[in-house]
Amino acid sequence: MTALISSASMTGSTFWRQSRDGDPLGLALHRRHYSRRRYADGRDPALFVGPGEKLVLVAHDDDALFVWRKFIDASGQKGVNCAIFRNESPCVASEMIIDAETWARDRWPGERFYTYVNPRRIRSTNPGYCFKRAGWTTCGETRGRRPLVVLEKVPS
Template sequence: MTKDGDADCLELYERHYSAHQYKDGRTRKLFVGPGEKVVLRTKAGDACFVWRNFKDDSGQQGVNCAVFRNESPHRSSDLIHQADEIADCLWPDRRHYTYVRAEAIRSTNPGFCFIAAGWRRCGMTKSGLIVLERGMPHNPLN
């Protein structure tokens, strides 16, 4: 775990397709946005995963994967699975979701790393983003 503004994660974010560019040319110091947030990174700083717990204007419910970028030798699905486990500890019984802009990804199967980690496609936004989710975790004590 690290903080919003971690230098390695900020560099990864700047290379992510969702990186917001300031029109006035300001230098970014933070990259996650408002709300409750958890920034995860590999020790080497070559992968970053960001959870946000906030009120999403789209109406989606749960904890949002706001950023995921992997330039490490680790399988993306393994990193997503680890991030899911951390989120389950922090926000038990919450759905996990993210958005994928298919045309911004080189893969012919956008979101496949999430699907390999146990997520599923569950719809599209009005602007054409794919919505992926991992439903509530199974609790064997219930």
């Protein structure tokens, strides 16, 4: 697999460096994310992103993970999905999100960004607050017994 070189990586990103699915640092951060899927048979896959086009970013200090993913979403959402954002750094999360957006805009120009937040699995009374501070807006909920909040940021 060839590494993708983006203008963000060439000009220097404030927070991120490009990595790959299965990177041990990214995998360790993913294992601590609330959305991590645990298999009933006990297996622990080395890859953590899932199918489709993906862009894995790890913070320069190895204390944050951001994953963009473009795939056919069963919920009907269109665009590029923020599949994982895990921040264990002292950095401001909303600033990290904005910096990660530059990578995705370079890779997928003009695409809508969206993410899901599970309000029952986070401590905040304002689900997705860091995304909202980065200019994202709530655009709905998924269907089902345990709906997720859907946040989006559309190109200007």
